[in-house]
Amino acid sequence: AFINLDAAGSRGRALLFQVGGGTGLARAYQRSFPAPWAMVVAQDLFQSGLVGSDTDFRVYREHGLPGLDLAFYEDGYAYHTALDGPERLEPGSLQHLGDGVLALVRELARSGWAADGSEDAPVVFHDVLGVGMVVLSRAQSLGLAVGATVFALAVLGLGLRRGVLQGRELRRGVARVLRMGAG
Structure with missing residues (x-):
């Protein structure tokens, strides 16, 4: 080495x-x-x-x-x-x-x-x-990324189901993030 x-x-x-x-x-x-x-x-x-x-x-x-x-x-x-x-x-x-x-x-x-x-x-x-x-x-990092994505989607789904998050607010938030990323 x-x-x-x-x-x-x-x-x-x-x-x-x-x-x-x-x-x-x-x-x-x-x-x-x-x-x-x-x-x-x-x-x-x-x-x-x-x-x-x-x-x-x-x-x-x-x-x-x-x-x-x-x-x-x-x-x-x-x-x-x-x-x-x-x-x-x-x-x-x-x-x-x-x-x-x-x-x-x-x-x-x-x-x-x-x-x-x-x-x-x-x-x-x-x-x-x-x-x-x-x-x-690479396999460990991919597993971590998949696990984090599944966790985030589960929290998101739970928030929508319990009424803590609303679809309209979520769409606005995603649109803001995309606009910030676009510059």
Whole structure:
């Protein structure tokens, strides 16, 4: 496994934004990294091509190697400009990254993590207020989404049946949400 350390900024916590290695590597990060900062939506945006840059992670991923991609992004407006320089680095950010990567490498060594063939399996990951992290397989996240939808529909049906919600109010509310989404 590889750990790609990158930067498109110079401060803040390093964001875990790409995982190639199924849930195993993401769970190792989850167990070991202090104050995790992770977003699967960043991976989705990055790999869709909407972000107009790339990291070395792509090269390893294309060769089938499992790994994690972490980067600083705060203060990114100075990135690759005349303002960019080592004096902009925030010592606490480097300390957080160093402590986290050391803990992660120790966890990988301790656990004997090895590629198990699930490296290409999609994984859903997100930190929880910087104190913990959720890691789900695609099947688990789909199950959670279906369960949440069924629950929401059941609550909606119960509200309509008991008269707490009325169809007209519900239609207005849905129309408002759709208008907000349309801009």
